[in-house]
Amino acid sequence: VWVCVGWLNIVYNLSYFLAGTxxxxxxxxxxxxxxxxxxMEKIPLK
Incomplete structure (x- = not known):
């Protein structure tokens, strides 16, 4: 259970981190x- 919770936390953190990036x-x-x-728009005006 602890391993599953740890992996879930890692996955959630990675997903949030990737979403933020x-x-x-x-x-x-x-x-x-x-x-x-x-x-590009300013160049022709010059």
């Missing part, structure tokens, strides 16, 4: 894409 990467990726798109 995925959301973090998604936010960083969206911000990066938006900044790149803004730079």
């Amino acid at each position: 995925v959301w973090g990467f998604a936010v960083v990726f969206v911000v990066f894409v938006q900044r790149q798109s803004c730079d």
Whole structure:
């Protein structure tokens, strides 16, 4: 039972950690894409 509980806790922690990293990467990726798109839009204006 203790082993099962320990494994369940590890799985839950890993799932939450992976979900957090995925959301973090998604936010960083969206911000990066938006900044790149803004730079791309500013280049022709110059």
